[in-house]
Amino acid sequence: MIRWFANRKVLIFLFGILFFIAVMGLTISNRAQMTWPEQFFKDTVGWFQGVVNVPARVVGDWFGEWQQISNVHEENEALRKQLDQFARNSARLNQLEADNVRLQRALDFTESQRALHNYKFHYADVISISGNEYNPSLLINLGSKDGIKLDMAVTSVEGLVGRISAVTQYHSTVQLLHELDENNRTSRPMAATVRGAEGKSFGIIEEFDRSKGLLVMTKIDPLDPLKKGDVVVTSGLGQLFPSGLVIGTVKSRKIGDFGITHVAEIQPAATLTKLREVFVVEVPVAESR
């Protein structure tokens, strides 16, 4: 074998590993803002990716349509049922909304309190994905120029997908729910509750079980009414995510490791693969967070 114990090479290798580990350590924390060369680079490559992504989508959609054509009938049936329900619900919703506004007026809610749940949903196209499971992330085509900020919640039509982990001027990176991990310094646990029992139920989602593909909700009170089949939403108490975003449904509940609190497994509502478009949730008033 080649003289690979030649001193100089080993020395260079050692300095290399030292240098790179130093760089990793320095850049690992969630920096509030990226440096401008990074932003410039990311926006440039992001622009290229956006350009090639558009025709790829068109062709992909065309093939996708041919695959879906077989189950159009069933889908139509299901949608019709949903439409019926939607009409009923929207009538009820209108009434409740009017009630709500009237009561808020009567109780002298301030302007910011009233705007609290009026989220703005920014539509964004997913232009590229990282393609490995160490850092499952997406690049979307909205950036700080569009009002996107670090740690905003990101949802798909089905439910919560992740959060914004880095922002450049025209693009931002979405860290998917996969990253949730109690040992991970950069992951952000979220406070969760059950839809319909917002005041009574509480737990923290801080782990994604990769082998099962389920979220783990911990620190649930033993007397908590949470049960299998409940829809879990963000509670807003964590101050990171706004309240009321759908996370998933409860799949099972059991006693936790120390026997003091309960643990529940949650099936995420959103599919985290094949994401084409996502919504970044902006809470309108800054004081409300």
Place this chain on the structure above:
Amino acid sequence: MERNVVWLILFALFVVEGAVLPVFLPVIHGTQLHIDFVLTGVLLIGLLYHRHSALLYGVCFGFMHDLMYGQMLGVFAFTMGLTGYLINLFFADKYQTMFRDLLVLVVGFIMFHAIVSVFYYVFGLYQPNFTWNYVFLDLLLRVALNLLFAAIIYVPTKKHYQKMQVRYGSYFA
């Protein structure tokens, strides 16, 4: 121009790998299949040309990957450069055939992913799980798809570098 065409091709592969590939490759059991275009390219350069070239391309394109998607900078840069370098050091000789080189690439792919996951594990960003789902779908299928891609670009790469060697001699050494 002929020297720089590899930079352009690798950059195009980098862009396509992130933006076009996920649209077409299917999802199996909740895992998005993926092909490491750039890694395959860098390892082939290491095998068919020179270790210093592989190191340079590996560090540059690995760093690009870190910048675009990474939670920290330097992991892919270090690992891709190192893998490209080592694969040349250990496996490049006068008796290379395509079949043998593809087998060597398997070693390279697995080494790359092992080192990257060790870095992510040491920094507390990733818990490796050795379930069937991960080992089979994410690693083996990925290696198989990478090999398929490597088999496609093997002959053109080899021809290109033979031509370069005749014309310019070795690039760095």
